[in-house]
Amino acid sequence: MHLKRKFLASPGGMIFDVCNGAFMILFCLTIIFPVWDMLVMSFAAPRDISFTSLNLWPKNIVLQAYTYCFANPKFFTAYLVSISRALSGTAYHILVTVMAAFVLTRTEMPFRKTLTLIWLIPMFFGGGLIPTYLHFRNIGLTNNYLVYILPMAFSMYTAIIVRNFFYSLDHALEESAIIDGASALQVLFHIYLPLSKPVLATITLWSLVNHWNAWFDNMIYVTTEKLLTLQYLLRRIIMEAELFASDAAAFAMTQNTEFIINSETIKAATTVLIVVPIIAVYPFLQRYFVKGIMIGAVKG
Amino acid sequence: MTDWHAPGLSRRNRLLRKYWPFYLMALVPLAQVILINYIPIYGVVIAFKDFRITRGISGSAWVGLKHFRAVFNDAFFYRALWNTLRISFVQLITHFTLTIVFALLINEIQHVRFKRTVQTVSYLPYFLSWVVVGAFVHQILSPNGGALNIILVNLGVLEKPRYFMIERQSFLTIFVVANLWKTIGYAVIIYLAAIAGINQELYESAHLDGANRFKRVLHITLPGLAPTISTLLILNVGGLLSIGFDPIFNLYNASTEPVADVISTYVYRRGLIDMKYDFTTAIGLFQNVVAFSLVLTTNFLAKKTNPDFRIL
Numbered sequence: 001m002h003l004k005r006k007f008l009a010s011p012g013g014m015i016f017d018v019c020n021g022a023f024m025i026l027f028c029l030t031i032i033f034p035v036w037d038m039l040v041m042s043f044a045a046p047r048d049i050s051f052t053s054l055n056l057w058p059k060n061i062v063l064q065a066y067t068y069c070f071a072n073p074k075f076f077t078a079y080l081v082s083i084s085r086a087l088s089g090t091a092y093h094i095l096v097t098v099m100a101a102f103v104l105t106r107t108e109m110p111f112r113k114t115l116t117l118i119w120l121i122p123m124f125f126g127g128g129l130i131p132t133y134l135h136f137r138n139i140g141l142t143n144n145y146l147v148y149i150l151p152m153a154f155s156m157y158t159a160i161i162v163r164n165f166f167y168s169l170d171h172a173l174e175e176s177a178i179i180d181g182a183s184a185l186q187v188l189f190h191i192y193l194p195l196s197k198p199v200l201a202t203i204t205l206w207s208l209v210n211h212w213n214a215w216f217d218n219m220i221y222v223t224t225e226k227l228l229t230l231q232y233l234l235r236r237i238i239m240e241a242e243l244f245a246s247d248a249a250a251f252a253m254t255q256n257t258e259f260i261i262n263s264e265t266i267k268a269a270t271t272v273l274i275v276v277p278i279i280a281v282y283p284f285l286q287r288y289f290v291k292g293i294m295i296g297a298v299k300g
Numbered sequence: 301m302t303d304w305h306a307p308g309l310s311r312r313n314r315l316l317r318k319y320w321p322f323y324l325m326a327l328v329p330l331a332q333v334i335l336i337n338y339i340p341i342y343g344v345v346i347a348f349k350d351f352r353i354t355r356g357i358s359g360s361a362w363v364g365l366k367h368f369r370a371v372f373n374d375a376f377f378y379r380a381l382w383n384t385l386r387i388s389f390v391q392l393i394t395h396f397t398l399t400i401v402f403a404l405l406i407n408e409i410q411h412v413r414f415k416r417t418v419q420t421v422s423y424l425p426y427f428l429s430w431v432v433v434g435a436f437v438h439q440i441l442s443p444n445g446g447a448l449n450i451i452l453v454n455l456g457v458l459e460k461p462r463y464f465m466i467e468r469q470s471f472l473t474i475f476v477v478a479n480l481w482k483t484i485g486y487a488v489i490i491y492l493a494a495i496a497g498i499n500q501e502l503y504e505s506a507h508l509d510g511a512n513r514f515k516r517v518l519h520i521t522l523p524g525l526a527p528t529i530s531t532l533l534i535l536n537v538g539g540l541l542s543i544g545f546d547p548i549f550n551l552y553n554a555s556t557e558p559v560a561d562v563i564s565t566y567v568y569r570r571g572l573i574d575m576k577y578d579f580t581t582a583i584g585l586f587q588n589v590v591a592f593s594l595v596l597t598t599n600f601l602a603k604k605t606n607p608d609f610r611i612l
Contacts, residue, residue, distance in 0.1 A: 131343025
């Protein structure tokens with residue numbers, strides 16, 4: 001904003017800018033530091049971890065924690081499950097959301113308001129934890145891969161965002177396609193979707209992240225190890241570490257002493273392996289995130 | 301041609317026929333929503349029954365308001381309710397004041413690249429799960445090699461490391477700070493978008509009138525943000541009772557439970573672990589009804605203060 005540069009002249013303003021800049025750098029450090037700290041922990045040998053000075057770099061870089069993780073079949077399963085649910089869950093989510101959004105753009109369609117209401121109510125009112133849990137159990141969704149896909153597949157909030165985006169497109173293309181005899185599906189796939197790349201990118205990103213971060217559904221609906229997700233595995237590791245940390249005697253007596261002593265570094269390694277994919281794609285995808293929020297939250 | 305029907309009806313039939321592919325398309329999200337969201341709602345009747353798993357919902361006996369009476373006589377419920385209100389309230393106030401201040405500060409950054417970098421870094425935590433953020437918090441606050449203890453001991457503020465995570469008096473602070481850390485970037489995006497909508501000429505004329513930067517922020521930016529702030533505030537109040545399960549669950553432990561246990565975590569423990577299904581369904585219903593009325597009221601109020609703001 002070049003306008004602002006004119007206003008910079010005052011010395012008070014410059015002092016403020018310096019302080020503000022320093023504060024912002026400090027703030028960014030508070031975000032980067034925990035991640036860096038975890039990274040360092042994951043490459044450190046347990047006995048090298050200092051309790052008295054900041055561990056800013058591992059004394060000796062050790063791959064112990066990572067080899068443990070990769071050798072652990074549970075870890076491998078969890079990674080596969082998390083990746084696969086993120087991909088298939090997102091694909092299904094986009095399909096369902098886009099269909100609903102497209103239907104909602106048909107202003108002349110009878111019962112459109114009814115449909116809108118039906119889709120809207122669950123945003124505000126639901127069965128609650130227990131009824132939903134019992135229901136899922138009844139229909140066989142527990143210990144079933146689909147419990148990762150179906151509950152997160154449709155969100156009216158997202159459908160409305162896509163619908164609003166569809167509204168903003170130029171309808172001339174659609175009209176001429178219909179005159180040429182295009183079916184509804186053809187209009188959706190050949191006209192609307194190619195033009196909707198920004199909003200599709202946004203909802204894809206949101207869905208991928210939500211699936212990657214999901215752990216609660218694992219905890220309550222799934223007991224089998226075959227469907228373990230990364231986040232839930234991490235949560236278990238953290239709980240076990242806490243348990244052991246608070247009871248040193250039980251600690252020492254268990255057979256798994258190797259694991260226990262190393263559990264802090266394993267915790268760190270698991271965390272790093274979960275966070276790294278997000279950080280890797282983050283710079284490229286974050287602007288879609290911003291756009292999505294702007295479309296959804298503030299009008300105009 | 302249906303000439304004996306009223307003209308409106310034949311138009312409706314014509315439209316129904318025209319739109320049939322769309323009705324078909326709507327079936328999938330519709331079936332989805334009915335299966336996942338609507339059918340469980342029936343389960344709410346469990347709150348009024350003496351629920352036995354073996355007898356199922358229909359086989360269990362009606363007991364009227366027995367569970368609600370039990371809930372309102374339950375000390376742990378009141379503890380959870382009190383914690384929920386207390387934590388929500390503190391959380392709301394700090395979150396709002398600090399995010400607004402932070403948004404204003406970011407807005408004052410003159411260097412465009414730096415501003416954008418700070419913003420990008422600031423909403424990275426939003427993409428992390430609470431399990432991961434919980435792991436970060438545990439690590440930083442750990443008495444064994446955690447950065448905070450190391451820094452404080454080296455600075456002489458502490459004699460020896462404190463195990464912050466099990467301290468009841470520290471829980472609220474830890475929760476609020478962690479929540480702020482995770483969500484501040486997201487909130488700032490919204491505020492900056494609103495600030496961008498303020499008429500730039502106002503700043504110019506204020507400058508010509510001799511207002512310094514601080515005065516301009518006070519008299520132009522803040523009032524310009526007022527509609528957005530009030531709307532967001534009102535909407536957030538609607539979620540007061542439903543304070544997130546995720547953050548509390550990942551930050552609390554047996555030691556801090558008395559001050560950290562909120563309604564959602566209480567329902568989880570009593571319901572899924574202790575299997576008191578009917579009791580906790582009653583709590584859930586209570587929560588839902590309150591939340592729903594709060595959301596209705598606050599949405600109504602939000603529209604009144606800022607007619608432009610739409611969530612629907």
